[in-house]
Amino acid sequence: MTKVCIIYDKVRFEEKALFDKAAEKGLQAQLVDAKTVTVSTDSRPGDLALGDVVMQRSVSHYRGLYLTSCLEFLDYPVINRFQVAETCGNKLVTSLVLAKNNIPTPKTQFAFSAEQAMELIQKTGLPLVLKPIVGSWGRGVFPLRDEETASMIIEMREENDSPLSRIYYVQEMIDRPPRDIRCIVVGDRVVTAIYRYSAESEWRTNVARGGKAELAPITKELEDMALKAAKAVGGGILGVDLMEDKARGLVVHEVNNTVEFRGAATVSTTDIPGAMIDYAARKARK
Amino acid sequence: MKKECQECGAEINIPEDAVVGEIVTCPDCGGDFEIATKTADKVELKPAETVGEDWGQ
Numbered sequence: 322m323t324k325v326c327i328i329y330d331k332v333r334f335e336e337k338a339l340f341d342k343a344a345e346k347g348l349q350a351q352l353v354d355a356k357t358v359t360v361s362t363d364s365r366p367g368d369l370a371l372g373d374v375v376m377q378r379s380v381s382h383y384r385g386l387y388l389t390s391c392l393e394f395l396d397y398p399v400i401n402r403f404q405v406a407e408t409c410g411n412k413l414v415t416s417l418v419l420a421k422n423n424i425p426t427p428k429t430q431f432a433f434s435a436e437q438a439m440e441l442i443q444k445t446g447l448p449l450v451l452k453p454i455v456g457s458w459g460r461g462v463f464p465l466r467d468e469e470t471a472s473m474i475i476e477m478r479e480e481n482d483s484p485l486s487r488i489y490y491v492q493e494m495i496d497r498p499p500r501d502i503r504c505i506v507v508g509d510r511v512v513t514a515i516y517r518y519s520a521e522s523e524w525r526t527n528v529a530r531g532g533k534a535e536l537a538p539i540t541k542e543l544e545d546m547a548l549k550a551a552k553a554v555g556g557g558i559l560g561v562d563l564m565e566d567k568a569r570g571l572v573v574h575e576v577n578n579t580v581e582f583r584g585a586a587t588v589s590t591t592d593i594p595g596a597m598i599d600y601a602a603r604k605a606r607k
Numbered sequence: 608m609k610k611e612c613q614e615c616g617a618e619i620n621i622p623e624d625a626v627v628g629e630i631v632t633c634p635d636c637g638g639d640f641e642i643a644t645k646t647a648d649k650v651e652l653k654p655a656e657t658v659g660e661d662w663g664q
Contacts, residue, residue, distance in 0.1 A: 460660075
């Protein structure tokens with residue numbers, strides 16, 4: 322019987338849904354707390370009892386990322402792979418990968434000092450969007466609408482202790498409806514697509530920010546672009562986020578590695594955790 | 608099952624289907640706790656990790 326290991330550091334709706342679905346499909350499932358696992362350079366495949374396939378679901382990006390690296394060292398198939406998690410966990414790297422693969426993506430500029438960040442903001446003109454390169458749920462994402470505010474936010478970022486806060490990711494502000502599209506990609510299939518509408522008095526569309534979900538039609542164009550983006554970052558179980566640019570049509574702005582689907586599950590008719598578990602079973606060691 | 612909040616002493620309701628690793632929140636003080644162990648008649652809580660800069664998808 323295939324054993325699926327779901328690694329978590331905090332059990333959310335998604336981890337419970339995956340665990341229940343695996344059991345329902347007759348697989349042996351276990352939930353393992355990432356905070357309890359240790360690995361060494363002397364560890365050998367088989368030292369840890371983590372089943373035939375691991376679904377990395379840690380909410381902490383770095384914890385999930387480096388534990389995945391250790392588990393791949395022990396020859397576990399991990400969803401998603403380290404390289405995929407590393408690309409998707411970093412917005413700068415993701416943008417570069419999307420651009421390199423000719424996937425329409427918002428124009429994004431990078432600066433490595435406050436001075437250069439301000440200079441490119443002045444040169445480009447406002448509005449623009451400043452995003453942290455690591456982190457999510459929309460935290461630290463600022464719409465820059467006037468120069469004074471922009472300068473203050475850059476100053477704040479300079480004073481932050483994190484070295485990552487001094488890498489500046491400045492994106493064009495897309496003229497879009499008050500929503501974006503989240504596609505949940507599992508392997509080579511878009512299992513569901515939802516519109517995410519911003520909550521009232523909120524510009525960001527994240528469900529974590531109170532955004533509301535509504536089922537979106539999976540058009541051929543949307544499907545092709547989401548699958549292309551998923552493939553570009555290395556494939557697996559991914560959340561591809563797109564915006565509807567009034568001028569250019571669909572653009573991909575983000576690919577999420579540990580995709581949350583609570584919002585999508587409330588409106589989708591597709592069995593999202595079921596598709597994920599089937600994919601994991603296919604990736605399991607035989 | 609009920610559990611006393613380690614911060615303020617209020618009563619936290621632990622849902623029947625809650626599993627180890629899940630977070631429960633105190634209705635009074637808003638403190639978050641992780642379910643450390645759970646058996647049919649006993650549940651242990653520990654303070655949950657605070658939200659990290661790298662949390663989320």
